[in-house]
Amino acid sequence: RVDGKRLWDALMELAQIGATEKGGVKRLALTDLDRQGRDLVVGWAKAAGMTVTIDQIGNVFMRRAGTDDALPPVMTGSHIDTQPTGGKFDGNYGVLAGLEVVRTLNDHGIRTEAPIEVAFWTNEEGSRFVPVMMGSGVFCGAFTLEHAYAAKDVDGRTVGEELERIGYRGDQAPGDHPIGAYFETHIEQGPVLEDADKVIGVVPAVMGLSWYDCTVTGMEAHAGPTPMHLRRDAMQVAAKIVPEVVAIANRYPPYGRGTVGMMQVFPNSRNVIPGEVKFSIDLRNVNDELLNRMHEEMTAFIDRTAAESGLGIKLERVSYYPPCPFHEDVVGAVRSATAKLGYSTMDVVSGAGHDAIYAARLAPSGMIFVPCKDGISHNEIEDAQPAHLEAGCNVLLHAMLERAKV
Amino acid sequence: RVDGKRLWDALMELAQIGATEKGGVKRLALTDLDRQGRDLVVGWAKAAGMTVTIDQIGNVFMRRAGTDDALPPVMTGSHIDTQPTGGKFDGNYGVLAGLEVVRTLNDHGIRTEAPIEVAFWTNEEGSRFVPVMMGSGVFCGAFTLEHAYAAKDVDGRTVGEELERIGYRGDQAPGDHPIGAYFETHIEQGPVLEDADKVIGVVPAVMGLSWYDCTVTGMEAHAGPTPMHLRRDAMQVAAKIVPEVVAIANRYPPYGRGTVGMMQVFPNSRNVIPGEVKFSIDLRNVNDELLNRMHEEMTAFIDRTAAESGLGIKLERVSYYPPCPFHEDVVGAVRSATAKLGYSTMDVVSGAGHDAIYAARLAPSGMIFVPCKDGISHNEIEDAQPAHLEAGCNVLLHAMLERAKV
Ligand SMILES: NC(=O)NCCC(=O)O
Ligand SMILES: NC(=O)NCCC(=O)O
Secondary structure, three states: OOOHHHHHHHHHHHOOOOEOOOOOEOOOOOOHHHHHHHHHHHHHHHHOOOEEEEEOOOOEEEEEOOOOOOOOOEEEEEOOOOOOOEOOOOOHHHHHHHHHHHHHHHHOOOOOOOOEEEEEOOOOOOOOOOOOOHHHHHHOOOOOHHHHHHOEOOOOOEHHHHHHHHOOOOOEOOOOOOOOEEEEEEEOOOOHHHHHOOOEEEOOEEOEEEEEEEEEEOOOEEOOOOOHHHOOOHHHHHHHHHHHHHHHHHOOOOOOEEEOOOEEEEOOOOOEEOOEEEEEEEEEEOOHHHHHHHHHHHHHHHHHHHHHHOOEEEEEEEEEEOOEEOOHHHHHHHHHHHHHHOOOEEEOOEOOOOHHHHHOOOOOEEEEEEOOHHHOOOOOOOOOOHHHHHHHHHHHHHHHHHHHOO | OOOHHHHHHHHHHHOOOOEOOOOOEOOOOOOHHHHHHHHHHHHHHHHOOOEEEEEOOOOEEEEEOOOOOOOOOEEEEEOOOOOOOEOOOOOHHHHHHHHHHHHHHHHOOOOOOOOEEEEEOOOOOOOOOOOOOHHHHHHOOOOOHHHHHHOEOOOOOEHHHHHHHHOOOOOEOOOOOOOOEEEEEEEOOOOHHHHHOOOEEEOOEEOEEEEEEEEEEOOOEEOOOOOHHHOOOHHHHHHHHHHHHHHHHHOOOOOOEEEOOOEEEEOOOOOEEOOEEEEEEEEEEOOHHHHHHHHHHHHHHHHHHHHHHOOEEEEEEEEEEOOEEOOHHHHHHHHHHHHHHOOOEEEOOEOOOOHHHHHOOOOOEEEEEEOOHHHOOOOOOOOOOHHHHHHHHHHHHHHHHHHHOO
16 A cells, blocks of 8 residues: 555645645746756656656656566656646646655565556646647657647747756657556546545546637727727627537537637727637547537537628637547556455546547556546646545556556 | 928837837837837927926926917827827827927917917826826826826836836926817727718717726636536636627617727636636717716626626726817817818717817817728728828817917
8 A cells, every 4th residue: 555645745745846825836838847846756756766768758757677677667647737727636646646656666675577657748738838738649649749849838939949948858759668558547627526425536538629729800990989880809709609619518418518718819908999819719528429520510600600700710720639448458457456445436537638548549548536626627726635645546556566567 | 381291200200119010009108118209209399499398197298488478378289109009190190290380380480379388198098007098187187196106007017117217207296287278189090081081070079988897707627527517617707798898889879889808818728717807898978878878788787697607797997987078169260270271071079088088177178180091090000191181280280370379
């Protein structure tokens, strides 16, 4: 069994880097704070006797040797970047649970046949740079290193520059790194486990996701003298599209999701009719056919709205991954470890994307969820119980040991 | 008659300070560029033999002595601050037309009984700081100097600090400065004159205006795992209010106006359901009773939407002035000057607020409009014809001479 207190203390220490007033964490990908967080975790891994390699997209692999070191490693991991108003657990838990597994094996002098690796992947959140789950996406070949390097934040800084600046642009070619099996522990980020009063969520699949940038182009003009019928008001046309995103999601229950999380208005002056409004659209579903229908309804609605309003509307898909069912062997290992340890459990479909969906393209993969308070995540008040975090880590330990062999 | 070319050249020279790539001007109130613009105009005034005084809110008065210098001055003026995507003419024309009147009087050695003054008022646009028309508002006592000093831009800098910083916090107490009559020339900023093919707009009145900040408070949560029916999505509630602003304006034709020009989303991340959305509302009408009804409909709609959605919505009125009918004597002077000069003319209600509405609280006031291209203003492509600008300036010259007496 792992040391729950040590796991909790590591989480709290990492959460101090970028801590916010409201008790959350703001540690955006590839900022100075991200570098500090990375340095702390790498330091811990080295102290635990692990060797560290970094690839060209900044993914970090921390390795505990196996007795047969030629075997592909049994890997676990997640990310340590956060949302602008993020919490202490999203991602960080998965990385530090992996570290706690290694510390526990060290405590008991347990050697595994296959090596154990703990990874943290670059820019999982996708807040500062798109695509989301960038490090694992490049690693599995979902998109190229060049594409990722060229991604810009709102201030025009690129991933390539920022990786270089914080000293985490490694040498290893992404993907040039075998994986035997991949596990990821994570807070659920939704209310299902808490509502059902279960401790461990076994994750059969992750919803697919489609992200768009939508830009409405009208004509700036003065808010006073310009008669209502002569306006080309980009804000008013955007406000027609925003509710449709939710309406489409509601037409595909129970797993349809639709969100407009980001909006920028140009020139953003109160007495100027907006000439341009740019906003994001996030559509999800666990069924790819339904996600495609949602995509088609969105596209058709945009075309109709453009025709009716006479304004230009550009809809650009900026990220997409299909729903990802996990591998039965790995899901099975999670199930049997949970049963052995006697935790209450249920299956939970993941609405959030995770690095595990990209790892799943290269190796048998699966995930372990634990409850989070009120199902709230991507919020500074995100919270989780130490006992639940410990339970998830114990399941991880036993499931990994089953694969890595003692 | 004035020198149209000299007027045009002055406009083009001033427009170089803060010139934008698209041919417009960005010279926000109390920035370094505003200081440069102010210095240029003050330099021209001194070269034309005028004396300059500055009051505590940064209004600048440039005076040409009269033969009876104890008479209250006949004043003209406007503003030289611009929108973030502003044009070359809005405001600037009114100030430089005044300067051109003085230069013309100098050329012909004409002395007036009453002194002539040309003013430029601080922060007319209200983009960087609210209230709008700040300098003339403080001057006429519509709100206090302290209130204006405390106004903050989005970066938290105050009007008081910024005035001090650019060296335009003068000594004179605002309003401690008599006015005999006030004229203001301005581009129409709407399409009426151009549509009717008239050169001079006589302005009987300016619409009243009500400005609000509206803040919707929901709950940030993850865009993927959070089921649709459990969301408290501030963006979706904001998107219900935005079209109502236009619907209300459309219920009070022909002078009802409604605009949402500004929006800020928090935390503005594409996979976070927005926890807070803040936006501006601009309502106008030329009839105060109708403007009040629009205000009441807005308030009632907000209350209903808050009750229906269960989210918190705060509506705060941040600016208000009632419709302003101008003084018959000054409007008459504009009419007779236009007739004498033989320009085509019509009456045009002003949808934009102007410093003249505050001057009107202290002295008989009126305005002269000239056409602008396609009725477009608050846009970098704002344009006007040299011949029209010259015509408006000629009307100003003759109307002012009628009041100031030769
Ligand atoms: N787990 C997580 O928050 N991933 C970010 C990508 C997403 O929006 O699902
Ligand atoms: N003339 C002008 O653009 N004034 C700004 C205030 C308003 O929005 O009417």
